Amino acid sequence: MSGRVLPRTFYARPTLEVAHDLIGKVLVHGRGRALASGVIVEAEAYIGEDDPACHASAGPTRRNAPLYGPPGFAYVYFSYGMHHLVNAVTEGEGHPAAVLIRALDPLDGVDLMRRRRGWPPVAPRAHAGHVPHGLCRGPGNLTRALGIDLRENRLDLTGSRLWVEDRGLAPGPVAWSSRIGIRVGREHAWRVFVVDHPAVSAHRRASAADVRPAG
DNA sequence: CGTTCGATGCACT
């Protein structure tokens, strides 16, 4: 089971388009027995120095340097003393923007992901057909499940152990809302997610008033 | 159901 690795041209586009098109694509990390992946079901756009929630809002710093680099690279940072968050850099060099991956529908390497999350092993019989949707729910949880940390910062998403591929999966209906967990920049509806997907935690699915249909 | 709050490390001012 393999798909087409998304090329750099995919990322070198307006960030809202990239965020929307990443839904239904597969984020993959690792090789062989250490490979783990999941379908992207929730993402957020962070766009430019004028976006107060974007890490580039205060101009270039050492941490946010990847945002100013070419598209198609990973921007991973450490937050709240315990979580790694993974982004795909978008737009063009010198235009700092990225898409934060917020939730996955687990696909490959579920046993490995369970181990990394500290979840108990499951009896083989109970295993069949059941997808553990909590494994990659939330940006901090999915990086832990996939084994992504600061070592993956700046990796080339078009040619490294971390990439996104198109397996021709059709995502369900998509909606937009304001972004989660930020104190500024709430005026932008720059979060996109699969409606009613179980990997998108309920209290974060946003109220109907907050959501507008996807185009 | 809902909200609050502590953990925990580091980039940035």
Place this chain on the structure above:
DNA sequence: GTGCATCGAACGT
């Protein structure tokens, strides 16, 4: 010293 693009346990209703 301050403030996080978080998580989950512990509360209150």
